[in-house]
Amino acid sequence: xxxxxxxxxxxxxxxxxxxxxxxxxxxxxxxxxxxxxxxxxxxxxxxxxxxxxxxxxxxxxxxxxxxxxxxxxxxxxxxxxxxxxxxxxxxxxxxxxxxxxxxxxxxxxxxxxxxxxxxxxxxxxxxxxxxxxxxxxxxxxxxxxxxxxxxxxxxxxxxxxxxxxxxxxxxxxxxxxxxxxxxxxxxxxxxxxxxxxxxxxxxxxxxxxxxxxxxxxxxxxxxxxxxxxxxxxxxxxxxxxxxxxxxxxxxxxxxxxxxxxxxxxxxxxxxxxxxxxxxxxxxxxxxxxxxxxxxxxxxxxxxx
Amino acid sequence: xxxxxxxxxxxxxxxxxxxxxxxxxxxxxxxxxxxxxxxxxxxxxxxxxxxxxxxxxxxxxxxxxxxxxxxxxxxxxxxxxxxxxxxxxxxxxxxxxxxxxxxxxxxxxxxxxxxxxxxxxxxxxxxxxxxxxxxxxxxxxxxxxxxxxxxxxxxxxxxxxxxxxxxxxxxxxxxxxxxxxxxxxxxxxxxxxxxxxxxxxxxxxxxxxxxxxxxxxxxxxxxxxxxxxxxxxxxxxxxxxxxxxxxxxxxxxxxxxxxxxxxxxxxxxxxxxxxxxxxxxxxxxxxxxxxxxxxxxxxxxxxx
Numbered sequence: 001x002x003x004x005x006x007x008x009x010x011x012x013x014x015x016x017x018x019x020x021x022x023x024x025x026x027x028x029x030x031x032x033x034x035x036x037x038x039x040x041x042x043x044x045x046x047x048x049x050x051x052x053x054x055x056x057x058x059x060x061x062x063x064x065x066x067x068x069x070x071x072x073x074x075x076x077x078x079x080x081x082x083x084x085x086x087x088x089x090x091x092x093x094x095x096x097x098x099x100x101x102x103x104x105x106x107x108x109x110x111x112x113x114x115x116x117x118x119x120x121x122x123x124x125x126x127x128x129x130x131x132x133x134x135x136x137x138x139x140x141x142x143x144x145x146x147x148x149x150x151x152x153x154x155x156x157x158x159x160x161x162x163x164x165x166x167x168x169x170x171x172x173x174x175x176x177x178x179x180x181x182x183x184x185x186x187x188x189x190x191x192x193x194x195x196x197x198x199x200x201x202x203x204x205x206x207x208x209x210x211x212x213x214x215x216x217x218x219x220x221x222x223x224x225x226x227x228x229x230x231x232x233x234x235x236x237x238x239x240x241x242x243x244x245x246x247x248x249x250x251x252x253x254x255x256x257x258x259x260x261x262x263x264x265x266x267x268x269x270x271x272x273x274x275x276x277x278x279x280x281x282x283x284x285x286x287x288x289x290x291x292x293x294x295x296x297x298x299x300x301x302x303x304x
Numbered sequence: 305x306x307x308x309x310x311x312x313x314x315x316x317x318x319x320x321x322x323x324x325x326x327x328x329x330x331x332x333x334x335x336x337x338x339x340x341x342x343x344x345x346x347x348x349x350x351x352x353x354x355x356x357x358x359x360x361x362x363x364x365x366x367x368x369x370x371x372x373x374x375x376x377x378x379x380x381x382x383x384x385x386x387x388x389x390x391x392x393x394x395x396x397x398x399x400x401x402x403x404x405x406x407x408x409x410x411x412x413x414x415x416x417x418x419x420x421x422x423x424x425x426x427x428x429x430x431x432x433x434x435x436x437x438x439x440x441x442x443x444x445x446x447x448x449x450x451x452x453x454x455x456x457x458x459x460x461x462x463x464x465x466x467x468x469x470x471x472x473x474x475x476x477x478x479x480x481x482x483x484x485x486x487x488x489x490x491x492x493x494x495x496x497x498x499x500x501x502x503x504x505x506x507x508x509x510x511x512x513x514x515x516x517x518x519x520x521x522x523x524x525x526x527x528x529x530x531x532x533x534x535x536x537x538x539x540x541x542x543x544x545x546x547x548x549x550x551x552x553x554x555x556x557x558x559x560x561x562x563x564x565x566x567x568x569x570x571x572x573x574x575x576x577x578x579x580x581x582x583x584x585x586x587x588x589x590x591x592x593x594x595x596x597x598x599x600x601x602x603x604x605x606x607x608x
Binding site: 077127128131149185186189192193194196197198200203204206207211214215218220221225226230231232235237238239248249255258262263269271282283284285286287288291294295 | 381450451453493497506511521523526527528542549552555560570579584587597
């Protein structure tokens with residue numbers, strides 16, 4: 001197998017994911033030169049430890065070079081504008097992929113805006129994240145052993161192979177899926193859990209002050225697991241709910257039905273029903289652990 | 305300060321918490337002799353690696369000795385029967401504490417059942433756990449840097465000091481609270497999050513088979529954080545909801561209101577509201593981290 005090597009790669013949006021991708025590209029020698037584009041000068045300044053970077057700009061028009069690979073890793077609400085600028089900028093055959101958490105909206109933005117035949121856009125979703133945001137938290141190993149879902153449209157086999165190999169070199173397991181199905185699966189695995197996490201921390205935060213302080217203090221009892229999710233980037237998530245509205249509302253409806261059923265069982269003291277429901281969920285946890293997708297949670301603090 | 309040392313300590317119920325307490329008592333030399341009582345012979349068999357144990361029985365009547373300290377760490381539904389057996393068994397002044405997650409119900413069971421004046425019961429709730437259950441998962445350091453809430457009733461200062469010191473030696477930070485307040489705070493920090501975690505994993509598990517497999521596979525996107533909680537002991541949690549029904553239903557009502565508000569904002573595409581709501585929760589996460597109660601989550605699997 002010939003080793004994948006791009007001459008010039010541009011990362012658009014240099015947050016946690018973008019900086020992790022940049023570090024991984026450098027670590028595994030996937031591109032000879034790595035460039036970044038971020039519309040915030042302040043974010044670019046945080047990348048000063050990334051010595052391998054060739055150049056960094058806040059406006060794509062300021063680059064005097066073209067790229068072989070472009071990876072979009074900015075909030076979903078910025079895609080339309082990015083596609084518009086790429087449509088004008090690209091002057092040679094360019095492979096473009098992204099990391100967006102919704103895929104139908106991304107493809108829609110692309111089709112409506114990009115008319116440039118030199119652009120070959122192959123949408124991806126590497127499912128890997130941390131609750132921290134910002135380039136300073138990135139690390140090259142973020143993607144190891146995680147799944148990357150690719151939702152290709154019309155494309156040639158060679159380009160698709162390159163994108164597959166790219167994520168593969170970052171340590172990811174590749175799956176191909178259609179965009180609509182992706183959005184429905186992710187609504188359940190990611191967008192709904194995140195919304196619920198936000199909601200419960202919001203509820204805790206709205207309690208009267210005297211009880212709120214205690215709630216935070218004793219959060220190790222379970223609430224902290226939600227707070228981890230609720231510490232995520234608000235802009236990123238605001239965009240996801242805006243872009244995957246229908247699937248999220250569908251899954252939320254199912255969740256509310258199940259929660260209401262449990263509430264009724266508690267009210268009626270139906271301990272048999274509760275025990276049965278709680279036992280069934282335990283098996284799901286076991287399967288997640290067996291698949292090696294559980295991560296590891298250590299109750300002891302780091303840096304102690 | 306004189307070092308706390310009991311002559312004989314009995315642990316009733318040798319699950320994750322009970323076995324961790326036994327290991328910690330041994331590690332810190334808090335008791336000369338440690339005994340265990342568990343009504344399941346099969347559970348006692350799992351304790352064969354605890355070489356320091358003096359004796360283990362399935363029926364308290366089979367012990368021919370009395371104890372100085374008894375720690376109840378069995379499901380809440382067993383307390384009434386345990387208090388009844390202790391009421392008959394205890395023949396000398398005995399300090400009793402527990403680890404139960406609800407405190408009003410525990411005190412009610414005690415008052416209604418225990419008439420033996422030699423028993424001095426000081427209810428405790430060490431807030432420390434793992435999603436695993438069973439004595440084989442216990443470890444002495446489980447309690448380090450976690451909070452223990454004590455909800456004393458009428459008791460003498462000396463006995464209360466001993467119980468405080470006991471949890472303190474296990475590494476815990478002590479707080480005194482009244483039982484009703486404890487149950488309300490814990491409904492929010494622990495019982496509601498747990499119920500929601502069960503509910504969402506239940507929802508995932510009820511999906512059509514073809515999508516369910518994928519949901520489990522891609523759970524690293526957020527669902528896995530809930531699955532950790534939902535892997536907890538069903539009996540323990542069934543009992544908690546039965547014993548802390550009113551506070552749980554109150555907090556659940558608040559949560560449902562907030563979730564409905566978020567749902568409406570998503571439906572109306574109110575991105576400003578969403579961004580604001582998601583930003584407020586981020587601060588809660590920071591506070592939890594600053595208090596050293598966040599635990600640490602490593603996205604890399606253990607044993608890889």
